Amino acid sequence: PPGEEGCPCGSLGECGGELRCVDGVCISGCGCTDGYATVEGECVWQGGPQDPSFESADTWSATGAALVRPEAEGNGNPGAGVIGRDAVCQMAGFSQQLTMPDLACAEPLLLTFAARVACDAGMDCIGPPGVGVRINGGFTNLDLMPSSSFAPQRVCLGERAYGGQIELLLGPSRRSPQCDEEAGQGYILAFDDVAIRPDEMSACPLPGQVLNGDFEAGDAGWTAKPENGVSEVTSGLGQGGGKGGHIGTTRFCQYPSLEGTVSAPLPSPALPNPALRIWSQGSPGAVVNVTLSTHQLTALTGTGEAQVSHVCLPRWALGMAHRLAFAYRNRSSQPCTDENQRDFAVDDLAFVSDVRCPGDAPLFDPGFENAGTGASLSPAWVLNADDPSRGSARLAVDAAAAHSGEVSLSLSVKKPCREPSASTVFTVPEPEGAAGPALKFWYRTSDLRAATASSTPGAALPPSERWKQRTICLDPRTAGRPQHLSFKLGASGVCNEPLGQETLHVDDVEATTDPSCPAAPPP
Known part of the structure; x- marks a missing residue:
């Protein structure tokens, strides 16, 4: 019967007396756990996928x-x-x-x-x-x-x-x-x-940790890519004057980056709302993009002073290991010979819990309300408008201008040849019954004549002076995966020809399901 020596373990893995449950069978003494086998008295890893070379159609x-x-x-x-x-x-x-x-x-x-x-x-x-x-x-x-x-x-x-x-x-x-x-x-x-x-080379972090997140082991676990600039792990630039990661430039057309490895935790009683903590100190106005597995999660802006930021971890990233990268955002159409002195240091990377990062949320900050929560929470929305004289991207704190709450996204163009934008990464929802994954948001436009507003995924947004909800069906084959979302406003024409203050307003963005969207791909 279950629970006795040589017999299957109980439904909850229990065995009688001094017996132990190993690989689903109750045994006495020691035994190797799942994936391991005894070789010359030692438990040696022998697990992993069957048919690793795809030599049979029956295994995969x-x-x-x-x-x-x-x-x-x-x-x-x-x-x-x-x-x-x-x-x-x-x-x-x-x-x-x-x-x-x-x-x-x-x-x-x-x-x-x-x-x-x-x-x-x-x-x-x-x-x-x-x-x-x-x-x-x-x-x-x-x-x-x-x-x-x-x-x-x-x-x-x-x-x-x-x-x-x-x-x-x-x-x-x-x-x-x-x-x-x-x-x-x-x-x-x-x-x-x-x-x-x-992992014989100790190249991976333990689950739930950042590999050499305090940089005290030097450049172990970090890859410096100078690309004509400076990328290094060095003493004196980290928290409290200790070691830290550093990227720097002196001119445009220098693209340094610094890459490491993190293993994001799953939500737990100790970390119910997982976030990545980053200590940083950068030149005033220097903007550094933070990417996780090729997806940009946020942007950190230097102030000249040390600051600590929490980056919310999206649902798709939890419980997985990822490449983490820091790289400067660069302005376009700038001569390479122009001076561009920037320094940015990072240190003390670790996982923490932040109530502003709901672990089950498919999309963070859907109503842009985190704009008023302080600098300790890094923005989930990355704003991009590198020439304020031609356009702007901002989170407008004005209840009268918002669809709900106090804040809304505002993209404006003043001259052609620039495209202010706002972007984020969300998790495509799983279908629910006959309702497929969908993206929903409210938008309105002001004085939209020469400019074109758009969303990706999606397409051009027809001008509307009143708030209007848009529903965009998402491919059900991408359910559970990361998806890039951006809103843009751009105008063509003579680059220095002034326009009116043409504006796109966005609020209350949802990653959800909708019965009008397919729950399964076409046959």
């Missing part, structure tokens, strides 16, 4: 038109998982159910695989699809450029990857707008040699 579950091709030329061996042109547009992929040990019982592990992006001959290939990794509903993305050969990839495992049955899915990270054009898109994506291995 293919979604959409993804194909397991045992005869294909892989990464130096037969077999590959191939996602063709049409399948990339379907967001097709390969999935497998794995049994993983509890976090407390496992050594640090990482996912490795080989991937290749190729362009179909004769096609106009624009914007590679990237590589998306989904583990139990969480996502991390990798940028991968087209190549004639496979390239090795490495993804640290976060909290979602441990503790029993998990689902691993590999596929494209984003769907190209060309998919909806008659010719379609031209990229092909292939995978091979998928494995989970011990």
